[in-house]
Amino acid sequence: MAEARRMKGFYLGLAAVAVIGVAAILWARSNAAGGVEEIGPIPVSTEAFPGYSMGSDSAPVQIIEYGDFQCPACGQFAVLTGPDVKRRLVETGQVRWTFRDFPLGIHPNALVAHLAAACADEQGQFWNMHDQLYFRLGEWAPERRPARMFRDYARVIGLDVKQFEDCVDSRRYLGRIEATRRTGETVGVSSTPTFIIGNLRVSGSLSFDSIQVLVNRVAGANR
Amino acid sequence: MAGAMLALIGFFLSLYLWLWKTGVLGTLACGSGSCDFVQLSEYGELFGQPVALYGVIGYLGLFATGLWGLQGRWVARREPTVVLAVLSGLGVAFTAYLTYLEAAVLHAWCRWCLISAAIIVAIFASAVAGLWSTRTVSPPAGSR
Numbered sequence A: 001m002a003e004a005r006r007m008k009g010f011y012l013g014l015a016a017v018a019v020i021g022v023a024a025i026l027w028a029r030s031n032a033a034g035g036v037e038e039i040g041p042i043p044v045s046t047e048a049f050p051g052y053s054m055g056s057d058s059a060p061v062q063i064i065e066y067g068d069f070q071c072p073a074c075g076q077f078a079v080l081t082g083p084d085v086k087r088r089l090v091e092t093g094q095v096r097w098t099f100r101d102f103p104l105g106i107h108p109n110a111l112v113a114h115l116a117a118a119c120a121d122e123q124g125q126f127w128n129m130h131d132q133l134y135f136r137l138g139e140w141a142p143e144r145r146p147a148r149m150f151r152d153y154a155r156v157i158g159l160d161v162k163q164f165e166d167c168v169d170s171r172r173y174l175g176r177i178e179a180t181r182r183t184g185e186t187v188g189v190s191s192t193p194t195f196i197i198g199n200l201r202v203s204g205s206l207s208f209d210s211i212q213v214l215v216n217r218v219a220g221a222n223r
Numbered sequence B: 001m002a003g004a005m006l007a008l009i010g011f012f013l014s015l016y017l018w019l020w021k022t023g024v025l026g027t028l029a030c031g032s033g034s035c036d037f038v039q040l041s042e043y044g045e046l047f048g049q050p051v052a053l054y055g056v057i058g059y060l061g062l063f064a065t066g067l068w069g070l071q072g073r074w075v076a077r078r079e080p081t082v083v084l085a086v087l088s089g090l091g092v093a094f095t096a097y098l099t100y101l102e103a104a105v106l107h108a109w110c111r112w113c114l115i116s117a118a119i120i121v122a123i124f125a126s127a128v129a130g131l132w133s134t135r136t137v138s139p140p141a142g143s144r
Helices: A002-033 A072-080 A082-090 A110-122 A126-135 A147-156 A161-170 A174-186 A208-222 B002-021 B035-039 B051-068 B079-106 B111-135
Strands: A052-054 A061-067 A095-101 A194-197 A200-203
Touching: A002 B002, A052 A126, A061 A208, A072 A082, A072 A126, A082 A095, A082 A208, A095 A110, A095 A174, A110 A126, A110 A147, A110 A161, A110 A174, A126 A147, A147 A161, A194 A208, A200 A208, B002 B035, B002 B051, B002 B111, B035 B079, B035 B111, B051 B079, B079 B111
Parallel strands: A061 A095
Antiparallel strands: A052 A095, A061 A194, A194 A200
């Protein structure tokens, strides 16, 4: 009798774990799918750095990505989805894409990576450095001194390496990077990547299809 | 009992990591840890499949073994506990290797992986304790 009661309690316990487990996963799933939030007009100071942009000024939809170069989810997005977005949305004139710095404190090499990207931008090569940093994230992220690797990336994309190194060493873009990060916080960015698509804010490494749906939604609302 | 319960918890944990890796879930809840870094590293896959998938299969196997040992005539027998100890022992060895990679190669910690490590060690410990206790108990008459 006592044994039967014990077994009954055990199976009830298993059922409880199963229910909690399924509910937790469904909750995580619904957060992933329904993480789009409507936000008000974005306060952009004219003095603030607008970010690194590609695509037509007259594109009907602007997407702002707040990214961290050492964030694996951002890397995943840049590698898996970025090329499609560029080819099918940016180059076709549907979207103007802007990348803004949002280095997270938990990533020890992020700040110097953002400095490297800013210094590559001085020589007109931000997007090439952006691709180097994300495609080779696994290579430099665990390094104690990633700047050595960034110098190699600078050479690969044809930068004047001396000028690049002087720029990184001077840390002259540190203030701008921090200001951009704070601008992100004012529009509710707390994780990376976070995308501002028109008046929508959505976090996480989105698929191309998700972005296309949101772009269509914003473009439809703008018409 | 403890083995089956822990295996079910481990199953859901691995399922969560696997679904994230396959893109079903958006972001990975990890606090200030480096779960995504660990999961997306070259060690996040084995033979072309996410490591978390091996966790899903392994925990499912442990769960089934745990339930098997609670069924009717198997309750008093050692075989299910032996299988549980062997399977969880393999799991502990694999987990030790993954934990070494986090500590010595990636220099990053995935909290979910550490929780899974604690679960597999607990399952192994409970199986060994079960074997130890049945070693000293004589089998009931007529059970041979």
